[in-house]
Amino acid sequence: EAGVAQSPRYKIIEKRQSVAFWCNPISGHATLYWYQQILGQGPKLLIQFQNNGVVDDSQLPKDRFSAERLKGVDSTLKIQPAKLEDSAVYLCASRSISKDTEAFFGQGTRLTVV
């Protein structure tokens, strides 16, 4: 079974530029999550999708971050404009809607804003 795929693996941009991350979840997983992991901290949820609908985006800085999940499969997360404090690893995870299942994580995209 293929895992969660994310791209790119690494990205370096200047502040005020824009950037986009892509995620392809495990086939058949209805729930998709985007997490931000700042160095030395645990992952923090940015947004949670169920199919192509948003379940929770309360922690998403909507003035600069946006995310979509067209057709309930792939997802993109965008930052525009980026700030220095956005430097982090952005993790995508997916989960089956079956009871008692865990979230499966991709390898993440390491973003450095200079």
Add this chain to the structure above:
Amino acid sequence: GNSVTQMEGPVTLSEEAFLTINCTYTATGYPSLFWYVQYPGEGLQLLLKATKADDKGSNKGFEATYRKETTSFHLEKGSVQVSDSAVYFCALRNNFNKFYFGSGTKLNVKP
């Protein structure tokens, strides 16, 4: 609210030593509990899980028991190996399928 607190690291042990990483949680409802492991440059991998009180999750020699009375899910291993060096995250999933993570505990195992 929901939150997870785990012991700060780094934890440095010699090979074959006994490992305990403490984890406590605060949750509404009946959460499921997880331990994830993160190796350098990689995403999080599930290590073990427990879905209800008194359940014991186990995998690769690691164990953790869901203790509702103490709201804890401590990770243990009887004999660590160098290959266990990684960052370990305790997490809970609430009734809305939202995951909350602790801050992580880095484990260094020396030969």
